[in-house]
Amino acid sequence: MLDIKITRTETPKAKPQDESKLGFGRIFTDHMFVMDYDEGQGWHDARIVPYAPLVLAPAASVFHYAQECFEGLKAYRRADGRVQLFRPDCNAQRLRDTHERLCIPAIPVEDFVQAVKALVSVEKDWVPHLDGTSLYIRPFTIATMEQLGVHASSSYQFLIICSPSGAYYAEGINPVKIYVESEYVRACPGGTGAIKCGGNYAASIKAGEKAEQLGYSQVLWLDGAERRYVEEVGSMNIFFKIGGEIYTAATVGTVLPGVTRRSCIELLRDWGYTVHEGRLAIADVMKAAREGTLEEVFGTGTAAVVSPVKQLDYGSESAQIGGGKIGPVTQKLYDTLTGIQWGRLPDEKGWIQPVD
Ligand SMILES: *Cc1c(COP(=O)(O)O)cnc(C)c1O
Secondary structure: OOOOEEOOOOOOOOOOOOHHHOOOOOOOOOEEEEEEEEOOOEEEEEEEEEOOOOOOOOOEHHHHHOOEEEOOEEEEEOOOOOEEEEOHHHHHHHHHHHHHHOOOOOOOHHHHHHHHHHHHHHOHHHOOOOOOOEEEEEEEEEEOOEOOOOOOOOEEEEEEEEEEEOOOOOOOOOOEEEEEEOOOOOOOOOOOOOOOOHHHHHHHHHHHHHHHHOOOOEEEEEOOOOOOEEEEEOOEEEEEEEOOEEEEOOOOOOOOOOHHHHHHHHHHHHOOOOEEEOOOEHHHHHHHHHHOOEEEEEEEEOOOEEEEEEEEEEOOEEEEOHHHOOOHHHHHHHHHHHHHHOOOOOOOOOOEEEEO
8 A cells, every 4th residue: 555645736727628629648637646766765755746847867767768668548437427447457567567578666556556546536627527538547657867877777756647638539430541561660579569668659650650641540560570460550459350250469579468459358258259369460361351351450449449440551452441431349349348438338347446
């Protein structure tokens, strides 16, 4: 149990007036959670303080060697006004795994969940009310040691900030066009593809810009070794429904183990679908499209929940999926997950944690 000291702001900001114009990640709430780590002392001084700029040494390791990582989850407001979280323990465990890979000292799962709940509880009035809106929660860890040598930092800060966010599909669910990236790679075996670190994102921006310039909304990443197997789409996991069965890349080292991915797999198996977690060659996806057995393609992630794909372009070949419309399995996953998250459906799987 953390002993969290709370200092409330004396100058609260005005809440956004129009919840249909929140967008994503542009507005921040009044407070943030902070906790320090120092060698010999461990994690200490858990506190909730007014949201404010950080003061860090210019030589702090985070600025030079990117020893930093993050998480992303949401708080949802139910119709009865209560606020709840979706599987925060999964984010806590994933942050632990990420810390381990980056040589950052662990934060216990219960402490992470307690910190998130404490901050969301303080910021409860910032959880928007409009259909499909939520409070996006961004926990992150930075290395703060003032030293330019390349090794693990001896001091860190763990923070959580919150941002009221608009409905992802304010204009209805729009299937997207995806560019299969065969030049740049996101991750390779032995690297950091399986963890949520900023470095992965820095390296992905170039391909994202290229795809955008070519008129696509995202890139589909192939494996970094052979560039033959499908891995992820942008910052989402990806699923394919081919001949009635579901395929998604295994999370073995180069693929981020998404909480949404894992939840979709559990639901799909409950519904009787065969879900293959393994290697799927892009050539086989294009072949399925030619033969008419590529039924649905969708990305999964906290932001969009599911994002249907209507077109995949690989080299000179183009695969058209579902006549440009969202498929029935994609729609059912979307309805079920969002139903559970916003409390419209019963939480039969024990995925929901209320915020008091
Ligand atoms: C965060 C992330 C995902 C999705 O994970 P969720 O827990 O479902 O939000 C997928 N791929 C990458 C690269 C990510 O960073």
